[in-house]
Amino acid sequence: MVISSKIIQRHLSGHMNFIRQAETARRYFANQNDIKTDNHVIQRAAEVESELGNPLRTADNRISHDWHSLLVTQKVAYALSFPPAFDIGQKSHNARISEILGDHYTSTTTQLGIDASNTGVGWLHYWTDETGAFCYHTVDPVQIIPVFSGTLDSKLIGVLRCYIMDDPKTGQQKQICEAWDDVSVRYYEQNTYGNYAHFSYPEIGQEMAHGMGAVPFIPFWNNTQHTGDLPLYKDLIDAYDKVISGFANDMEDVQEIIFVLKNYGGEDKTEFLDDLKRSKIIKVEGDGGVDTIRAEIPHEARSAFLDRTRKQIFVSGMGVDPDPGNFGDSSGVALKYLYSLLELKAGMLETEFRSGFAELIRAICRHEGFSPQRIIQTWTRNAVQNDQETAQIAQQSTGLISDQTILKNHPWVDDAEAEAKQLEKEKQQAAQDASQFQFPQQGGEPVSGSE
Numbered sequence: 001m002v003i004s005s006k007i008i009q010r011h012l013s014g015h016m017n018f019i020r021q022a023e024t025a026r027r028y029f030a031n032q033n034d035i036k037t038d039n040h041v042i043q044r045a046a047e048v049e050s051e052l053g054n055p056l057r058t059a060d061n062r063i064s065h066d067w068h069s070l071l072v073t074q075k076v077a078y079a080l081s082f083p084p085a086f087d088i089g090q091k092s093h094n095a096r097i098s099e100i101l102g103d104h105y106t107s108t109t110t111q112l113g114i115d116a117s118n119t120g121v122g123w124l125h126y127w128t129d130e131t132g133a134f135c136y137h138t139v140d141p142v143q144i145i146p147v148f149s150g151t152l153d154s155k156l157i158g159v160l161r162c163y164i165m166d167d168p169k170t171g172q173q174k175q176i177c178e179a180w181d182d183v184s185v186r187y188y189e190q191n192t193y194g195n196y197a198h199f200s201y202p203e204i205g206q207e208m209a210h211g212m213g214a215v216p217f218i219p220f221w222n223n224t225q226h227t228g229d230l231p232l233y234k235d236l237i238d239a240y241d242k243v244i245s246g247f248a249n250d251m252e253d254v255q256e257i258i259f260v261l262k263n264y265g266g267e268d269k270t271e272f273l274d275d276l277k278r279s280k281i282i283k284v285e286g287d288g289g290v291d292t293i294r295a296e297i298p299h300e301a302r303s304a305f306l307d308r309t310r311k312q313i314f315v316s317g318m319g320v321d322p323d324p325g326n327f328g329d330s331s332g333v334a335l336k337y338l339y340s341l342l343e344l345k346a347g348m349l350e351t352e353f354r355s356g357f358a359e360l361i362r363a364i365c366r367h368e369g370f371s372p373q374r375i376i377q378t379w380t381r382n383a384v385q386n387d388q389e390t391a392q393i394a395q396q397s398t399g400l401i402s403d404q405t406i407l408k409n410h411p412w413v414d415d416a417e418a419e420a421k422q423l424e425k426e427k428q429q430a431a432q433d434a435s436q437f438q439f440p441q442q443g444g445e446p447v448s449g450s451e
Contacts, residue, residue: 003160003179005196008188011145011160018119019142025118025230028237029072033064035241059252063245067237068230071317075229076113078339079346081382083109084354086361088372093365100134100364111138112356116222116349117229124218124356126363127210134367136360139217146219157181159217180217184209213366218359221352229345233316240309247302318345339383350379 027037083106087094112122119141126136139161147158159180167174177188177196186207188196210216222228314321318341336343358375365372397406407416 003186005188008160008162008177008179008196011147012162015142015145021228022119022142025068025228028068028230028234029114029118031064031066031069033241034238035062035064035245059249061245061248061252062241063248064241065237065244067233067240067313067317070322071233071314071319072114072117072229074319075117075342075345075349076110078342078382079349079379080109080113081106082380084357084377084379086357087376087378088361088365088370089374093368093370093372096368097361097364100368108136108138112220112353113349115141116220116352120222120226120228122220122222124220124360126212126216126218126360128212128367134364144217146217156215156217156219159215161217180210180215182212182214212363214359214363216363218356218363220356223348223352229317232318233313236309236313236316240306240313243302243305243309247299315341318342335383343381346381 027033086097088097108124112124115122115138121141123139123141123144124136125139126134129135140163143161143163145160145162146156147160149155149157159178161178161180163176164173165176166172175190177190179186179188184207190196311321320338320342354377357377361372361375364370404416404420407413407419413419
């Protein structure tokens with residue numbers, strides 16, 4: 001894909017909005033919410049009171065809550081803790097695919113889920129190393145600018161990957177852009193004038209043929225709208241943070257009693273404020289006596305608001321509230337109801353991820369010389385379940401459905417094929433042990449069946 005410096009600059013300019021949204025989602029995922037970082041959007045009442053010279057408002061607590069991290073982790077763990085297994089019709093080919101996917105397949109899948117939840121898309125790059133082995137890894141979504149065909153199928157025809165790297169010669173940072181298509185990749189570097197020019201990648205040159213047979217980048221979308229999860233409930237999180245922070249400020253500001261001393265006046269306003277700040281004493285003139293003032297905190301209204309907001313966060317975020325009171329000794333039907341919203345959200349993720357994984361498997365097959373007629377994906381959810389109830393259903397299903405199906409759905413079985421082999425092995429061993437002895441038909445001691 002040959003592009004000019006102006007095209008690169010135009011793509012980067014249009015990509016800035018995506019970067020801003022991604023950075024906001026990542027801040028919330030790291031529990032650095034706006035209550036902590038954005039002084040212009042969220043201005044504490046304490047700041048206003050401080051400007052007015054009110055000594056009763058000095059606390060400035062900024063408490064953020066990791067609701068976004070909880071909901072994203074919950075969804076990714078539920079949908080991708082057990083990444084999909086693949087079947088292309090031949091066991092030897094399946095084994096080879098599993099070997100290539102390797103031990104980091106699960107962690108890579110998890111990272112794709114987190115990236116997609118935060119930014120709306122996770123990106124996977126694949127290539128061959130110096131030995132010719134197939135390799136793959138995730139790429140930071142903010143580095144990727146996709147180029148689609150513009151047709152109804154929106155085929156990916158190119159990728160512009162831009163990132164910052166250190167120049168080993170000058171020690172300065174510079175921006176590098178890689179323009180990928182289905183045949184080759186070209187390298188561009190930003191010069192001191194802000195323009196992008198070709199440069200020779202070490203030992204490669206200005207252009208390299210990758211030989212992967214397609215654009216070697218795969219998008220894993222979060223949903224059909226290609227949006228992240230944070231916009232669903234960001235306003236609710238901000239409101240929750242504000243109320244909790246305000247409650248903490250009130251607790252800190254009014255924790256001491258203010259004394260009103262009658263018939264003892266101060267000299268001026270400055271002395272009045274100074275006395276109030278230092279000793280919590282007010283000097284007034286009039287009849288003698290001492291009264292006390294203690295502010296009352298409307299905790300009932302706040303508690304009701306927080307409870308309602310918490311509930312709405314899980315509803316809008318389509319998650320499962322981890323409050324133990326929601327579970328108890330729940331039946332399978334009750335647990336399914338609790339997971340209903342999370343299942344809908346995970347189902348949308350799975351629908352988009354299926355096409356991404358299918359493309360990855362086809363890329364592996366091209367590299368290995370396979371020609372799969374179909375790619376079957378088996379997805380497993382990581383959900384809390386009533387194991388006793390599930391085991392009873394499995395036991396009652398004996399004779400009605402195949403043993404293989406029962407094994408696949410038994411809560412204690414992770415690998416149905418391995419479990420079936422183990423059962424067959426134990427049956428053969430039991431039959432062999434029984435054949436070593438012969439029993440007389442009536443009375444007597446058992447005698448060995450071997451000479």
